[in-house]
Amino acid sequence: MTTSREHTNREYEQELRKLREQVLRMGAKVEEIISGSIKALLERDTVLATRMIAFDRKINQMEIDIDELCMVILARRQPVASDLRFITMALKLVTDLERIGDLGVNISERVVELNDEPQLKPYVDLPRMADEVQSMLREALDAFVAGDPDRAQAVIERDKTVDAYYTQVFRELLTYMMEDTHNIYRATRLQSIAKYLERIGDHATNLAEMVVFMVKGKDIRHTGKLEGESAGG
Amino acid sequence: MKLDIRTKLVLVSLGLIAVAILVLEVAVRRQIEGDIYDSLRADLFGRLELIEHDAALHVSDMDSAGWNRWAEEFGRRSNLRVTMIGSNGVVLGDSAVDAKEVPEMENHRDRPEFAAALRGERGDSVRWSGTLQRRLFYAAIPVRAAGTGRIVGALRVAEPLDRLEFAIARFHRTLLLAAFLALGVAVVIATIAAQLMSRALRGITMAARRMSSGDLGARIRLGGDDEIGELGRTLDGLAENLSQSLAELRGERDLLGRMLESMQEGVLVLDRDLRILLINRALREMLFLGLDVVGRLPIETIRNAELQAVLDAAASQGKPASGEVEIAGLGQRRFMVHSTPLGGEPRGLVAVFVDVTEIRKLETMRKDFVANVSHELRTPIAAVRSAAETARRAIEKDPEAAVRFVDMIERNALRLQELVEDLLELSRIESKQFKPKSEPVDIVEQAEQVLAQFREAAEKKRLTMSLVAPPTRPVAHADKRAVEQVLTNLVENAVKYCRDNVSVTVRVVEREGMFRVSVEDTGPGIDPKHLPRLFERFYRADKGRSRDMGGTGLGLSIVKHLVETMGGNVSVESAPGRGTTFSFTLPAFESAVASPVPSPVPAPA
Numbered sequence: 125m126t127t128s129r130e131h132t133n134r135e136y137e138q139e140l141r142k143l144r145e146q147v148l149r150m151g152a153k154v155e156e157i158i159s160g161s162i163k164a165l166l167e168r169d170t171v172l173a174t175r176m177i178a179f180d181r182k183i184n185q186m187e188i189d190i191d192e193l194c195m196v197i198l199a200r201r202q203p204v205a206s207d208l209r210f211i212t213m214a215l216k217l218v219t220d221l222e223r224i225g226d227l228g229v230n231i232s233e234r235v236v237e238l239n240d241e242p243q244l245k246p247y248v249d250l251p252r253m254a255d256e257v258q259s260m261l262r263e264a265l266d267a268f269v270a271g272d273p274d275r276a277q278a279v280i281e282r283d284k285t286v287d288a289y290y291t292q293v294f295r296e297l298l299t300y301m302m303e304d305t306h307n308i309y310r311a312t313r314l315q316s317i318a319k320y321l322e323r324i325g326d327h328a329t330n331l332a333e334m335v336v337f338m339v340k341g342k343d344i345r346h347t348g349k350l351e352g353e354s355a356g357g
Numbered sequence: 358m359k360l361d362i363r364t365k366l367v368l369v370s371l372g373l374i375a376v377a378i379l380v381l382e383v384a385v386r387r388q389i390e391g392d393i394y395d396s397l398r399a400d401l402f403g404r405l406e407l408i409e410h411d412a413a414l415h416v417s418d419m420d421s422a423g424w425n426r427w428a429e430e431f432g433r434r435s436n437l438r439v440t441m442i443g444s445n446g447v448v449l450g451d452s453a454v455d456a457k458e459v460p461e462m463e464n465h466r467d468r469p470e471f472a473a474a475l476r477g478e479r480g481d482s483v484r485w486s487g488t489l490q491r492r493l494f495y496a497a498i499p500v501r502a503a504g505t506g507r508i509v510g511a512l513r514v515a516e517p518l519d520r521l522e523f524a525i526a527r528f529h530r531t532l533l534l535a536a537f538l539a540l541g542v543a544v545v546i547a548t549i550a551a552q553l554m555s556r557a558l559r560g561i562t563m564a565a566r567r568m569s570s571g572d573l574g575a576r577i578r579l580g581g582d583d584e585i586g587e588l589g590r591t592l593d594g595l596a597e598n599l600s601q602s603l604a605e606l607r608g609e610r611d612l613l614g615r616m617l618e619s620m621q622e623g624v625l626v627l628d629r630d631l632r633i634l635l636i637n638r639a640l641r642e643m644l645f646l647g648l649d650v651v652g653r654l655p656i657e658t659i660r661n662a663e664l665q666a667v668l669d670a671a672a673s674q675g676k677p678a679s680g681e682v683e684i685a686g687l688g689q690r691r692f693m694v695h696s697t698p699l700g701g702e703p704r705g706l707v708a709v710f711v712d713v714t715e716i717r718k719l720e721t722m723r724k725d726f727v728a729n730v731s732h733e734l735r736t737p738i739a740a741v742r743s744a745a746e747t748a749r750r751a752i753e754k755d756p757e758a759a760v761r762f763v764d765m766i767e768r769n770a771l772r773l774q775e776l777v778e779d780l781l782e783l784s785r786i787e788s789k790q791f792k793p794k795s796e797p798v799d800i801v802e803q804a805e806q807v808l809a810q811f812r813e814a815a816e817k818k819r820l821t822m823s824l825v826a827p828p829t830r831p832v833a834h835a836d837k838r839a840v841e842q843v844l845t846n847l848v849e850n851a852v853k854y855c856r857d858n859v860s861v862t863v864r865v866v867e868r869e870g871m872f873r874v875s876v877e878d879t880g881p882g883i884d885p886k887h888l889p890r891l892f893e894r895f896y897r898a899d900k901g902r903s904r905d906m907g908g909t910g911l912g913l914s915i916v917k918h919l920v921e922t923m924g925g926n927v928s929v930e931s932a933p934g935r936g937t938t939f940s941f942t943l944p945a946f947e948s949a950v951a952s953p954v955p956s957p958v959p960a961p962a
Contacts, residue, residue: 145654145656148654148656148657148660149656149662149665151660152656152660152661152662152665153662155660155661155662156661156662156663159683159685258685262660262685265660266660269657269658269660
């Protein structure tokens with residue numbers, strides 16, 4: 125009786141471990157898409173961009189697999205407390221990751237379109253914004269790995285920087301468009317890419333908020349702060 | 358129950374003493390009793406003989422009262438109890454009983470001693486006497502009628518066993534004393550023995566405990582040939598062997614560890630569950646990881662999809678897998694990862710990371726170079742082809758135009774030649790075979806020659822040229838032809854890109870055994886973002902313009918290589934609108950000759 129329960133526990137542990145591993149794998153894949161798409165943009169590499177677009181299917185499959193695993197664990201083990209938080213969080217996390225992957229693919233699609241034309245202008249803010257967003261995504265996933273709400277909190281604060289970048293890029297592109305109507309096609313594509321990056325930043329913030337929820341069991345969505353932490357600063 | 362050695366020893370001696378005393382008690386008591394009975398018996402029968410003689414005289418004429426008196430008389434005299442019975446067992450007289458009570462006494466025929474006496478034998482017996490309330494020794498003999506010898510009765514004497522009891526009591530006292538004495542001695546000896554033994558054992562225990570906690574240097578060093586000494590020596594030997602084999606193992610392990618740690622390639626070892634078992638220094642430094650990643654999954658610590666794919670491939674297929682992986686650490690780095698399943702049990706995976714960032718960068722440079730060369734060659738060739746075609750058509754209708762196109766062909770052919778020569782020159786310099794000559798070079802003389810070469814061109818573009826040099830003729834330790842080429846390239850560049858009232862100055866400065874030669878112009882200058890790449894082959898700050906001016910894109914590259922092979926270095930300073938200064942250094946001849954190996958930091962004068 126005891127051994128069979130222990131056995132079940134070990135299987136359960138195994139399943140949780142697998143879930144965590146798969147979420148991280150998906151995270152890694154999404155990171156790869158984002159960095160590949162940005163590299164394709166900066167180096168005007170159409171081949172790379174096309175390869176990134178093809179990764180979308182893989183990401184979708186990963187999302188389905190993780191969802192299924194979560195359902196199986198929920199149905200068979202009826203987890204409670206932190207395990208339940210972890211599984212429900214994984215369910216939401218993959219949705220965000222999948223969206224981020226989609227946005228990465230969108231960037232690559234715009235890159236393919238842009239590469240048909242000469243470069244509009246040297247990119248200045250866009251690479252910086254991309255760096256910031258990538259680093260936010262990396263930090264959010266690191267915080268998830270480490271179960272570190274402080275690091276997650278730091279990611280949340282950085283969303284403002286990305287928003288500021290977006291406004292700046294948008295304004296600059298607007299001047300290009302007003303200057304010459306021939307610029308509009310390329311400028312709107314660049315503006316879309318900036319928007320995608322900004323959206324990725326939002327999703328990374330979501331991830332970070334969920335990490336805080338998972339660790340502390342406290343919902344900080346829509347407030348963005350852990351209570352009492354602002355006073356402690 | 359836990360007993361220490363002393364208690365056990367005392368208990369054992371106690372047991373031994375008890376057994377000894379028990380044996381002694383039984384054996385000695387029996388002997389003492391036997392001895393005492395024998396002497397009593399002899400004594401009593403002796404006295405009986407005497408009394409019997411008297412009794413035999415009175416047998417025929419004595420009545421009951423007379424016997425009693427007689428018995429009392431003898432009893433008093435011999436200090437014994439004397440009893441006389443008739444041949445039918447009736448008591449005739451007894452010294453311990455009043456005459457009146459004698460007739461009421463029971464028949465004594467069945468008493469063992471009387472029974473024996475009535476049969477004509479001597480009889481004795483030890484019994485509890487109901488009459489006297491004590492244990493008595495009885496002895497009886499027959500009384501025979503004088504003359505006939507017929508047994509007419511029996512005579513008995515009895516003595517209390519006081520003597521026996523006294524002797525036995527004394528014996529018991531002695532025995533008890535001896536037992537106590539033995540016990541005391543046993544306790545003392547046991548204590549001493551236990552002390553000695555347990556001290557030795559405690560020593561062994563302590564040493565063994567230290568050994569088991571890892572201190573294999575602990576030794577017992579016990580003397581003595583007994584078992585404990587033997588045990589101590591065996592343990593010492595064991596520790597000796599253990600520490601020796603441990604030292605060997607440690608040495609091997611250290612060697613392997615040192616090898617792994619000092620390898621340039623990153624090594625990652627995963628256990629059966631694909632958790633990190635070992636990560637060497639090189640990989641930790643490459644990926645900015647600490648030792649805390651041991652025991653975690655690679656996906657948690659490195660989190661790279663491509664790397665995970667390579668590791669998974671090796672783990673799932675059980676055979677080596679490789680792949681090139683780009684990992685973002687501090688900057689992007691490319692790694693060639695070879696991952697192989699570990700042979701034997703327990704299973705695992707080993708992955709070797711080779712940093713190929715530089716190799717890939719060089720490959721890119723080489724690819725770019727080939728592309729650049731082809732591009733540079735294609736332009737003049739295309740010009741030659743189109744000019745040749747046009748010339749052929751024009752040769753009859755418009756000979757003058759044809760001449761112009763032939764000129765164009767010539768010009769482009771010349772350009773091609775220059776390009777090819779520059780390429781050859783560059784590859785000659787870059788190849789290891791190129792050895793600059795070591796000769797004294799008069800820098801000022803070289804500079805004057807080069808300036809003279811461009812005098813005409815400069816005048817055409819209204820440039821002023823000047824040379825500033827120290828009054829001492831600076832003599833460098835270099836290759837004359839190389840110095841000339843370097844100066845030519847630099848001055849040519851200045852003349853090429855400047856016009857209208859710009860001054861070009863060649864300045865020679867001596868500093869710490871080195872000459873610094875600069876070619877300065879006050880021309881348009883170069884955008885600072887181009888400066889770091891200016892010395893790369895085919896790099897052009899202004900693509901369209903420089904090609905129009907007939908540059909090959911290799912001049913500065915050649916300058917850099919030549920100066921460096923002569924032990925100097927090249928630098929450039931520029932600000933847009935204010936001019937450009939190219940400088941190079943050369944070792945002075947004196948200092949170079951004074952110290953055979955040209956050193957960048959010469960000894961102070």
